[in-house]
Amino acid sequence: MVQKRSRSWRRVKVRTPSGAVAIRYRKPKPNPPRCAKCGAELHGIPRVRPPELHRIAYSEKTVNRPYGGNLCPNCLETAIKEKVRLVVLSEGMRTDLRRRSRKARKKARRKRQRKKEEAAEKEAEETPPSNASKA
Numbered sequence: 001m002v003q004k005r006s007r008s009w010r011r012v013k014v015r016t017p018s019g020a021v022a023i024r025y026r027k028p029k030p031n032p033p034r035c036a037k038c039g040a041e042l043h044g045i046p047r048v049r050p051p052e053l054h055r056i057a058y059s060e061k062t063v064n065r066p067y068g069g070n071l072c073p074n075c076l077e078t079a080i081k082e083k084v085r086l087v088v089l090s091e092g093m094r095t096d097l098r099r100r101s102r103k104a105r106k107k108a109r110r111k112r113q114r115k116k117e118e119a120a121e122k123e124a125e126e127t128p129p130s131n132a133s134k135a
């Protein structure tokens with residue numbers, strides 16, 4: 001059999017039945033599988049040619065998670081978050097999703113407290129005369 005000889009193909013040394021060492025050429029490895037969204041290399045998926053893919057088990061060819069083998073974990077996370085946000089926003093639960101920073105929460109708490117104090121003051125201003133009239 002005539003072998004294709006190419007410098008870009010992988011060369012494998014093989015011992016023939018006569019005992020001589022011959023060089024056999026193997027096709028180059030395909031490019032690694034990439035994320036469909038960002039193009040990052042996907043881990044956990046073998047970098048082999050299609051016939052080899054046909055031979056190995058399904059569990060060895062994929063990552064056991066939704067969109068495993070198609071999206072990278074980062075893109076999957078953002079995709080899930082976007083989807084959840086869409087659903088939640090459509091249900092009108094906007095405030096739950098608004099992640100407040102620690103500072104913002106503190107500020108909001110202070111504002112609430114101030115409001116409460118103001119209301120208490122107002123009440124205090126209004127109530128003493130009535131108490132005095134009762135007493």
Ligand SMILES: [Zn+2]
Pocket residue numbers: 035036037038039040071072073074075076
């Ligand atoms: Zn990605």
